[in-house]
Amino acid sequence: MSLTTPARRAFEELVAERGILFGGDYNPEQWDPAVWREDVALMQQAGVNLVTVGVFSWAMLEPTPGAREFGWLDEVLDLLHGAGIAVDLATPTASPPPWLGIRHPETLPVDRDGVRLIPGSRNQFSPSSRVYREHAVAISRDLATRYAAHPAVRMWHVGNEYGQIDHGDEAAREFRGWLRARYGTIDALNTAWGTAFWSQRYADFDEILPPRRMPYLVNPTQSLDFRRFTSDQMLVCYRELRDTIRDAGALQPITTNFMGFFAHVDYRSWAEDIDVIADDQYPDPASAESPIATALIQDLMRSLGDGRSWMLMEQAVSATSWRPHNLPKTPQRARRDSLQAVARGADAICYFQWRQARAGAERFHSAMLPHAGADSDVFRGVVRQGEDLQRLSRSGRVLGSRIDARVAVLFDWSSWWAGEEPARPTERLSTMEQTTRWYRQLWRRGVAADIVGAASDLDGYDVVLVPHAYIVRPETADALRRAAERGAHIVVGPFSGVADDNAQVLQGRSPVLLRDLLGVSGEEWSGMPDEPTPLTGGLLTGGGDVRWSASGHTAGILAERLRAEGADVLLTYAHGDLFGIPAVTRNRVGDGAAWYLGTVVSDSVLSLVIGDALAATGVDGALGGSAELPDGLEAVCRGDVVFLLNHSAASIDIPMPPGLVDLLTGEKTESVVALRAGDVRVLSERHDS
Numbered sequence: 001m002s003l004t005t006p007a008r009r010a011f012e013e014l015v016a017e018r019g020i021l022f023g024g025d026y027n028p029e030q031w032d033p034a035v036w037r038e039d040v041a042l043m044q045q046a047g048v049n050l051v052t053v054g055v056f057s058w059a060m061l062e063p064t065p066g067a068r069e070f071g072w073l074d075e076v077l078d079l080l081h082g083a084g085i086a087v088d089l090a091t092p093t094a095s096p097p098p099w100l101g102i103r104h105p106e107t108l109p110v111d112r113d114g115v116r117l118i119p120g121s122r123n124q125f126s127p128s129s130r131v132y133r134e135h136a137v138a139i140s141r142d143l144a145t146r147y148a149a150h151p152a153v154r155m156w157h158v159g160n161e162y163g164q165i166d167h168g169d170e171a172a173r174e175f176r177g178w179l180r181a182r183y184g185t186i187d188a189l190n191t192a193w194g195t196a197f198w199s200q201r202y203a204d205f206d207e208i209l210p211p212r213r214m215p216y217l218v219n220p221t222q223s224l225d226f227r228r229f230t231s232d233q234m235l236v237c238y239r240e241l242r243d244t245i246r247d248a249g250a251l252q253p254i255t256t257n258f259m260g261f262f263a264h265v266d267y268r269s270w271a272e273d274i275d276v277i278a279d280d281q282y283p284d285p286a287s288a289e290s291p292i293a294t295a296l297i298q299d300l301m302r303s304l305g306d307g308r309s310w311m312l313m314e315q316a317v318s319a320t321s322w323r324p325h326n327l328p329k330t331p332q333r334a335r336r337d338s339l340q341a342v343a344r345g346a347d348a349i350c351y352f353q354w355r356q357a358r359a360g361a362e363r364f365h366s367a368m369l370p371h372a373g374a375d376s377d378v379f380r381g382v383v384r385q386g387e388d389l390q391r392l393s394r395s396g397r398v399l400g401s402r403i404d405a406r407v408a409v410l411f412d413w414s415s416w417w418a419g420e421e422p423a424r425p426t427e428r429l430s431t432m433e434q435t436t437r438w439y440r441q442l443w444r445r446g447v448a449a450d451i452v453g454a455a456s457d458l459d460g461y462d463v464v465l466v467p468h469a470y471i472v473r474p475e476t477a478d479a480l481r482r483a484a485e486r487g488a489h490i491v492v493g494p495f496s497g498v499a500d501d502n503a504q505v506l507q508g509r510s511p512v513l514l515r516d517l518l519g520v521s522g523e524e525w526s527g528m529p530d531e532p533t534p535l536t537g538g539l540l541t542g543g544g545d546v547r548w549s550a551s552g553h554t555a556g557i558l559a560e561r562l563r564a565e566g567a568d569v570l571l572t573y574a575h576g577d578l579f580g581i582p583a584v585t586r587n588r589v590g591d592g593a594a595w596y597l598g599t600v601v602s603d604s605v606l607s608l609v610i611g612d613a614l615a616a617t618g619v620d621g622a623l624g625g626s627a628e629l630p631d632g633l634e635a636v637c638r639g640d641v642v643f644l645l646n647h648s649a650a651s652i653d654i655p656m657p658p659g660l661v662d663l664l665t666g667e668k669t670e671s672v673v674a675l676r677a678g679d680v681r682v683l684s685e686r687h688d689s
């Protein structure tokens, strides 16, 4: 459990004072001062109460080395403050001015092929560059010193979407330092990396390089450690700027914007350092599955903050412009996306960006105020959202309230990284894909879940899903066992518990550390034919209570040659080389159970297994029970408020206790709530205003 710090309390106070925070990135440096005045008036019309300023303003603040041009920013902050709009002030450090890279080419990142990236886009810096870091600290120190006590500034925003990867010489130097700290001796590193293989043994740390382009496959532990280092190195940069802001006397909460399940930063290892978890979310309107993937990300963000409310820092109000083909969001979809985030614990709903850029690479990315101006459906939708959020704030039922989850989904970055290194039985097994498929079973039932890590405390959970944990550490195996013994149902997916923390394959019948827990063990993982393999069985022997229909279930992608060692065999392969081999098992452990899926099963099997685990432990969804909800219906309980979101194109009738108040309209419900296509209801037993 993380501590409530003064800065975290300051965020809660800001929300209590202003209501749900609503706004977006504001880039006034792209416009004349006359436009700023129009902006502020329209922000007030839309109920905007927070804007992020200065994310890409370094070249304006420091046009030549060492110069400081703060006058324009003074004016902008005063203007916003005068209009009652709070500011999340950004260090401009995500995008250095061109002169930095030109004068100091060593600040520029080098890619895997040795190509040095040049100015002219953004993010052209190496997190390992000393010169970059000195300049970033200097401009941030002066910014924070000047504005720490400015009444408009209520938050700080460090950098933007950290994700810079450098393979250059400075990165090599820092990587070696990181490895020395991790391993102490070169012998320990050689052992951990298994360098006896392919004559890779190092005599000294100085011989080690980042995984640049190599003739053939890279040592997988070197690759894993470089990913860990890269994430840690960006955290070093974040901390340096956060401390700079604090040292300048700023007391406001400090954050940076995450990017969901971003592959280059282990956000779990960052979470303690962030006062308010903030995330950028860009669901693709073209994908019917996007609400599910987004819900999973939102549950991750809430979990990273130990259940505290989080900020949706960026989203698109209509279309993005960075996909090859960009479908717009309707205003109704944009509203639903915002309310989905509130349902899943956000107390801030912000956009990229306030005014659509007329120039530059993002000129076609939508914004709250589009090229067409205020006389547009997009802007009218924004105004409506501002009103909706204020209504929810005034209801007193939503802000700061929490979500109780009895289900945990295990997701660990190191395991993700190591599990997706090339040269494995199949490249078709994707951690993210499997995690999303499993999570979908919870989403479909309106069941709340926390997304936990390999070292998380599992005490409060009745069901723990482990869709794909390639690395399983002894502590994680123990925690899973303890959870099962006290009555939880653990469900483990294929190719889990394969490797140790150094990505070395554990020796013995697999999954070595989970073998006792699962009551089953295997030898040899192998890819499966393209045609789905039928599974058969479904009736538990020995007094078990599982009664599944045996038809229609299939498996594919990867199989493990399993042998039951005490577990009940629920499904076996119906033909082929694997005929008769267990595919799905369940082991009674203490008061609980441990299920094992030794292959990638069809959704029909996932539904049965996860449905049974929920039913056996009495975990209910937001609407009671654990049955699947109608297609496209998302139901979430936040505190004692139920959010119903209809993502489908058809109206859905939902039986509900009559007399609930819709916090968005003030209307009382009948015994059936008719939720129109695309619509949202936020229902409460009480209404405070």
Ligand code: GLA
Binding pocket: 160, 161, 280, 282, 314, 320, 321, 322, 352, 362, 365
């Ligand atoms: C990210 C960035 C923004 C902008 C948007 C566009 O979230 O942080 O600066 O580029 O993407 O979608």
